[in-house]
Amino acid sequence: MLKNPGITKETIGEIIALYANKISTNRYIAAIRDAFASTIPITIASAFFVLINNVLLAEETGLLREIPGRTFLSELCVQGYNGTIGMLGIMVTFLIGYRLARSYGNDGALEGIIALACYITLIPNTLTIVGNNGESIQANGILTQTYTSASTMLLGILAALFGITLLCKLSTNEKLKIKMPDSVPPAIAKSFNLLIPALLTITVFALLETGIRTLTGVTVPELVIEVLQAPLVGGFQSLSGILLYVFLSTVVFIFGIHGSFVFGAISGPILLTSLQQNIDAINSGNVVPNIVTQSFLDAYVYMGGGGTMICLVITVLIASKRKDERMIAKLGGISSIFNISEPMMFGLPIVFNPIYAVPFCLTPIVATVSAYLATSWEWVKPTYISIPWVTPPILSGYLATAGDIRASLLQAVIILLGILVYLPFVLLSNKMIKEDL
Structure with missing residues (x-):
């Protein structure tokens, strides 16, 4: 309970939404955000060139390294990357x-x-x-x-x-x-x-x-x-720094604010620079310098969308007895496969829902820590391939690391951990609905 009866979660949400709207509509922030949005086709196209060259055509490990014309195709991909x-x-x-x-x-x-x-x-x-x-x-x-x-x-x-x-x-x-x-x-x-x-x-x-x-x-x-x-x-690149960003960009979702939309203009240039530094290091044969890139977040943290939503979808389908939640999970689960979380966000809902607010914020934190430590301990390769954000989980980790199957296994482990985080709250939601009846 809030001490001031005049302050409710709705008014807090309105205040946060007001300031978030001021940030997102600022002409400078908007110019950066819209500019990066316009380059999405370019970054996706470049991902295919880098992926083909580093996974399929790599001299020692490439799946197609023995095909005739490999050098020609490799040079083609390099030129595509350059452009x-x-x-x-x-x-x-x-x-x-x-x-x-x-x-x-x-x-x-x-x-x-x-x-x-x-x-x-x-x-x-x-x-x-x-x-x-x-x-x-x-x-x-x-x-x-x-x-x-x-x-x-x-x-x-x-x-x-x-x-x-x-x-x-x-x-x-x-x-x-x-x-x-x-x-x-x-x-x-x-x-x-x-x-x-x-x-x-x-x-x-x-x-x-x-x-x-x-x-x-x-x-x-x-x-x-x-x-x-x-x-x-x-x-x-520090664990505390990326955890702070993930928390801030996640918690605003609870109030109906798209965190990536608000904070993307700030994180986009930094994470793209980190990705570019990793690509340059790989191309020159040096040690990859960065753990966190945009692909890192897309592959490990935003599986299913905000709140690592794929975990909640699976948990509801496994453990929930509520027909309304199961129906929404079945419908929203299809979009969550492609990391689109809005159907679950507003249908379940997550927005202004005190039951799911805690695991919604906690699961991305668990995912970030798990992926960060696994990468820093060299259990998986660092991410250095720019992947489309709609790439489904399991596949996205494999592609972002240029074919490291351990990254897909890490994603599966993170999903399992996320299910364990969401499970008590799904059961609590079931218990509360029974008490209301």
Whole structure:
């Protein structure tokens, strides 16, 4: 019982929903979230290229390593990867600039290009190449995959947010607009209106890059990685850090708020960077540095959707005597196979249900700890394949680890543990309904 009779769980939910709505509708958060949503086809396509190359065509362990044309197919997959997730940082920077400009009422396309220009202005474009004889040459005007993929995506996000905000503010100043005759096509006239604001914006970023590099000897990407990106990625890689994120993104579901939707704009860039670092390590033959990636959460924690819902579906079908719960579990269980939990969330319901709130929050915690420890103890391979979030449990673990059957076994163990967590509460739900009758 709450001490203040005027405060109920419904009013608490309304307060949480109010603040969550403010976060999710913030123009900057929304721009990042929508930009990443737009890249889903690209990340899924890249997953197939990486999966085929690392599972089917791998030189020593690939199932199809002996087929004719393996080298050709492998190179095809590499090129597919280069054109998808290998360019993800560039794509996201453009899309954030586009989405943010749209929130200011602008067309967005030209602003997206300017966001990309701001980002490229901040990164090194000189590459030192050492030949076999030990001599080195410098090649200018080069963009390596370090700066086009997700490795330095955080810098691209910052460049887009700050650059387009500055551009949109400057573009409202009538003195900075170049007036064109009415006979000039609108698209051309708009481009000239943005000419001076774009020039000033890019100049600011060029001064920032040149000033930092001249005064400190450190490039802007190195500074951002050291000061911002490394601590953020490191925070998610600690057990306490990922547990806090999983708890926060899960507990809001109880109040009808989609946790992944609210927190996805924050976690998305960090977890994608972690995944990219794992891919780079595998490709270079180094030790995989990160335990937690987006694939880690999708494979081990969000099986069946929020609350590791597949566990509740199975528990209800096994132990519940309530016809209403069993019917909802049968219907919602089909979608839970593909990690869609809304039918169970609102049909059982989980939302504002004090009986199921505790196991709903506790099961993902158990899943996270189990998967984290198993990966850190090297019982299973780390996740480094980007998998579609709708990939069914058991299969998702196998794919995310590039064919480690132990990951599928780990998923089965986590599901069993989740069933044990949910079971007392399903029995309690049965007991309460009998008492009401």
